[in-house]
Structures are given as C-alpha cells and as structure tokens.
Amino acid sequence: MNKQNRLTGNIHRATPRLKHVLSGLFSGGTPDTNNDEYWAAAGEGIAWVAIGDMSTKDRVEVTEKRITESGIASKRLCVLPPGTLIYSMYASMGHVAELAIPATINQALLGLEFADGVEWGFAKWWLRHLQPLLIAEASSNTQDNLNADKVRNLPFPKIEFRHQSRIANYLDQETSRIDGLISEKERMLALLEEKRAALISRVVTRGLDSKVPLKPSGHEWLGEIPAHWEIQPIKYLAVVGNGSTPSVENADYWSEEGYPWLNSSVVNVSPATNASRFVTELALRECHLPKIQPPAVLVGITGQGKTRGMASVLGIEATINQHLAFIKPCTQELNTDYLYYLLGHAYAFLRSDSDGAGSTKGAITCEKLENIKIPVPPSEEQAEICTKIRHSLDVFMPLRSEIKSSLDLLTERRAALITAAVTGQVSLEEMTV
Incomplete structure (x- = not known):
C-alpha cells in the first residue's frame, strides 16, 4: 500500500480521520482584484490571509491585504475568529498556523474548527507532524497540491482529551x-553574513x-572611491549578453550529453558548474544560443525572487537561458573575480534600479548592465x-x-x-x- 493510501486513502472504515473530529471546515476565495470596492486600505476592513501571510509563521497577526464587506460578500467568505487553525493546501503544503486576529482566507487555505473533546493545540502539533510526510508523498507522486477532501481524510489519532x-x-x-x-x-x-558583506563592500x-585619498564616485551606491581609481561603463570592459530557452517540445534540441545549458538558479552558488539541462548543436544554431567560455560572470536579470541581481562566476563552458545575462571581460583591465565581488555589493542597487515602471519592470536589461559605471582599480x-x-x-x-x-x-x-x-x-x- 503506497504513501498516498496511508495518508489520505481509506485504509479501513474504522481508521480515525480528521473529519471525525472537525465541527467545521471552511474554504476561502479571492475577491476580484480589479474591483477596488472589494479591497480595503491598511488598518481598515477585514484581514485576508494568503499563503505568503502564513507559510513561515506559527501565528498570523497581520496580513498584506485586507478586504471590505463587499469583498467578503462577493465570495461568500467566512470571517474566522482568533484561535482558528488555518491549513495550507498549496505551495507551503501542509503548513498550519493559528489566527491571532479575525480574518478571511483565500482558496489555497482551509479553516479548521474542532469538535468538543479535541485539544486544538494537540491538533496543531499532529498536523505539523504530518507535513513532511505529505511533502514527501507529493514529491513521489508529482502531485503538489491537497484538496479539502484529502484534508478531511488525513489520519487523526484517538487520544483522551x-x-x-x-x-x-x-x-x-x-x-x-x-x-x-x-x-x-x-x-x-x-x-x-553582515561581516562578510561589509568586508567585501569596503574593499571593492x-x-x-x-x-589613500578618496574622491566622489558620482554614484550613491558606490560613495567615495580611491582617487587613483577610474570609473567606466561595463560595456567598455566586457561583452554583455543573454540566452534563451529552446522549445521544450522539440526533442532535437535537448540531449543527455550535449552542451551545458544553465537556468537562473545557478546564481545561488558560485562558481556555477552544474548544468540544468543539455542542448544540442542544432539548438545552439537555430536558437542563437551563445557559447560562453570562462572567465565570465552570470547575473540573474528577471523575476521578483531573490535571484534577480544575484551574480555567480561561470565555472564551465556553457550557454544560458533568457533569465540570465553573462558579462565576459574583454580586457585585462577587469578581473572577473573582482567584478563578481563588486556585483555582490551592487545587489541592492541592481534590484531597486530594475523595479521601475514600464515594459522592463522587474528586469535588469543587458543595456542597463552595459551602462552601469563601475570603479576600476589598477589590475594588480x-x-x-x-x-x-x-x-x-x-x-x-x-x-x-x-x-x-x-x-x-x-x-x-x-x-x-x-x-x-x-x-x-x-x-x-x-x-x-
């Protein structure tokens, strides 16, 4: 009998289930995000709990968004009282948290109300015990989400109050x-980490x-720099470009032992040496993928996650997807490792500079990278x-x-x-x- 059956299937009719100890199971929803009448300003309306509000917390005391009475009515949502346990079906699957405030929930969550004879504190710990089992089950079965019926059928032990x-x-x-x-x-x-970052920021x-005498760099993210250092745009010192993703449906583009193809996750570790997948020579030609040889630095250039603005030294010859840019020094004036450490210092600047409006919101374009002016100490x-x-x-x-x-x-x-x-x-x- 597999894990799915052991956790959410019918092992035996007499097996205690969560549904046997619940007096209420409440689902949620999301009011129309384009209707301003449904959403309240901070401090007004009723708290609305999304996954991000509870996935790393044991207690939910504040939420990013709040909704109006009209928003509640539009989805027929229940306002759950403090002390209610809320349970995640998606993303941080199986996480349970306690409401510390009256709140509504979205469709990824369930509100659990327990019958007499059940200590909710024990129920909380029991459900937390089940979470890693559910995650392992979802991974083995390639099914990432729960639903209300599966949650009802989770096992729950018979123990005196x-x-x-x-x-x-x-x-x-x-x-x-x-x-x-x-x-x-x-x-x-x-x-x-603060000491590490401070050391690197200071010396780069x-x-x-x-x-040494200092001079203004003319850039807030740099401050003052040694007077004998130069300031130059990256494009005068390096070639900047990015890649693409060949059609995943074209088997002729992918192979088990082809040319290394990297996605944006590689910037989480430096040097980047592990290929995400491998592409064929046909893909390199038809999809105009660059062949990048070390020394070079990779930069995450898109998305709202932490990888946008992060950098890694390229440790292998490879090509990249469209969410990465490469910076390959074309002169001995720029040391690749120095550039990598400098870009680590520039992370906050790269993030804020790419948060603007327009078609490039949330993206660091190759043009922006090329035009960033950086300090250039003598090569020695x-x-x-x-x-x-x-x-x-x-x-x-x-x-x-x-x-x-x-x-x-x-x-x-x-x-x-x-x-x-x-x-x-x-x-x-x-x-x-």
Missing part, C-alpha cells in the same frame, strides 16, 4: 526551548589602503583585493558551515520531537511541564 492537553503543553515548552536555540544560531549566521569600493590592485577577500572567506566559510550544521541538527531534533510526542514514542510520564 487530558492526554492531548499534556502532549500539547509538553511540545509548546520543548519546541519553545529549541526555537530559542535556533533563533540564536540564525542570529549568529546573520551577523557572519575603497581598496586595501585605508589612508584588483588581484590583491580578491586575494584578501578569499583569505577572509577561508576563515568565514568553515565557521558558517559549523553553525549551519548545528542549525540543521536543531531543526531535525525539533521535527523528531514532535513526531515522537504525538505518536506515543515519548511516554506521558516523561512529559513533565
């Missing part, structure tokens, strides 16, 4: 302790000599700057890895504790609160 309360209180206490440790580790990672814009100084950064990263990265490993262990410990407590692997006698 007083025991449910004890388990819920125990998990509240123990997960709070672990969450405190996780928060501390996350703060340490954030501080390390000021150099290594703190006593660029090499020294890169060496300094690499030496600093040699210290930073092992410490970061150690903290990240510790954080992963705490996260695993938290998940294992929840599973052990709600499935009876921790005895009630051990649950001292």
Whole structure:
C-alpha cells in the first residue's frame, strides 16, 4: 500500500480521520482584484490571509491585504475568529498556523474548527507532524497540491482529551526551548553574513589602503572611491549578453550529453558548474544560443525572487537561458573575480534600479548592465583585493558551515520531537511541564 493510501486513502472504515473530529471546515476565495470596492486600505476592513501571510509563521497577526464587506460578500467568505487553525493546501503544503486576529482566507487555505473533546493545540502539533510526510508523498507522486477532501481524510489519532492537553503543553515548552536555540544560531549566521558583506563592500569600493585619498564616485551606491581609481561603463570592459530557452517540445534540441545549458538558479552558488539541462548543436544554431567560455560572470536579470541581481562566476563552458545575462571581460583591465565581488555589493542597487515602471519592470536589461559605471582599480590592485577577500572567506566559510550544521541538527531534533510526542514514542510520564 503506497504513501498516498496511508495518508489520505481509506485504509479501513474504522481508521480515525480528521473529519471525525472537525465541527467545521471552511474554504476561502479571492475577491476580484480589479474591483477596488472589494479591497480595503491598511488598518481598515477585514484581514485576508494568503499563503505568503502564513507559510513561515506559527501565528498570523497581520496580513498584506485586507478586504471590505463587499469583498467578503462577493465570495461568500467566512470571517474566522482568533484561535482558528488555518491549513495550507498549496505551495507551503501542509503548513498550519493559528489566527491571532479575525480574518478571511483565500482558496489555497482551509479553516479548521474542532469538535468538543479535541485539544486544538494537540491538533496543531499532529498536523505539523504530518507535513513532511505529505511533502514527501507529493514529491513521489508529482502531485503538489491537497484538496479539502484529502484534508478531511488525513489520519487523526484517538487520544483522551487530558492526554492531548499534556502532549500539547509538553511540545509548546520543548519546541519553545529549541526555537530559542535556533533563533540564536540564525542570529549568529546573520551577523557572519553582515561581516562578510561589509568586508567585501569596503574593499571593492575603497581598496586595501585605508589612508589613500578618496574622491566622489558620482554614484550613491558606490560613495567615495580611491582617487587613483577610474570609473567606466561595463560595456567598455566586457561583452554583455543573454540566452534563451529552446522549445521544450522539440526533442532535437535537448540531449543527455550535449552542451551545458544553465537556468537562473545557478546564481545561488558560485562558481556555477552544474548544468540544468543539455542542448544540442542544432539548438545552439537555430536558437542563437551563445557559447560562453570562462572567465565570465552570470547575473540573474528577471523575476521578483531573490535571484534577480544575484551574480555567480561561470565555472564551465556553457550557454544560458533568457533569465540570465553573462558579462565576459574583454580586457585585462577587469578581473572577473573582482567584478563578481563588486556585483555582490551592487545587489541592492541592481534590484531597486530594475523595479521601475514600464515594459522592463522587474528586469535588469543587458543595456542597463552595459551602462552601469563601475570603479576600476589598477589590475594588480584588483588581484590583491580578491586575494584578501578569499583569505577572509577561508576563515568565514568553515565557521558558517559549523553553525549551519548545528542549525540543521536543531531543526531535525525539533521535527523528531514532535513526531515522537504525538505518536506515543515519548511516554506521558516523561512529559513533565
């Protein structure tokens, strides 16, 4: 019997199900986004919960959007009271959060109201225990979403109310302790990242000599730079271009061992060495895909996610899709690694500069990249700057890895504790609160 049947199928008529302990299951909806009468200003109307408002939270206290009474009526939405558990069917599938405010929900969520004899706190922890199982099931079955019927048929154990309360209180206490440790580790990672970013930003814009005379760069994102550095547009120092995606329906364009083709996810790691897929020589010719040889830098140029503006050094000969641009230095005046570190400093500028209106909103065009004026230290100084950064990263990265490993262990410990407590692997006698 497969995972799908074990979680949401009918194993046996006597198997306890979530529907047996619910007194209400509330669906949601989205009022017409083009009708201003349905949407309220901040602080007005009723909160409207979308996936983004709850997917990373245990409690929903504020929402990005609010709707009017007319909006509620247009979709016949229920206003759910504080304390209601809301459950995600899409995206962050299986996530459960508590409403801290009266709110309506969208169609990707369900509101759960429990019958007498059910401790909602235990129900919350039980559903959180099921989430990784549901995600694994969806991955193996290539089915990413739940629906209300599947949620109704999720298993739910028969446990006395007083025991449910004890388990819920125990998990509240123990997960709070672990969450405190996780928060501390996350703060340490954030501080390390701040130090790393500050070091890189300082040396790529000021150099290594703190006593060198400075001059205004003329650009807010750069500030002052050493007086002997030049300022030049990228197009005077490098070739800039981007790629495309061959038709996925044309089998003649794709192969198992062809030419590496990279998508925008590669900017999350540097150097970029892993191909997303491989294209044929026919695709390279007919789709006018560039063959890019290192040294070069790749930049994410589209989308609202974090990859727009991120950069990575190209580590293999490859071609790219339309969501990436390549910058290939054509002169020894520009060190590829220096350019990569400089673009990391320029991330916030690249994002804000591409958030404007018009047809290129949310995109960094090749033309924009070509015309960005960057500081150009003497080539020997660029090499020294890169060496300094690499030496600093040699210290930073092992410490970061150690903290990240510790954080992963705490996260695993938290998940294992929840599973052990709600499935009876921790005895009630051990649950001292």
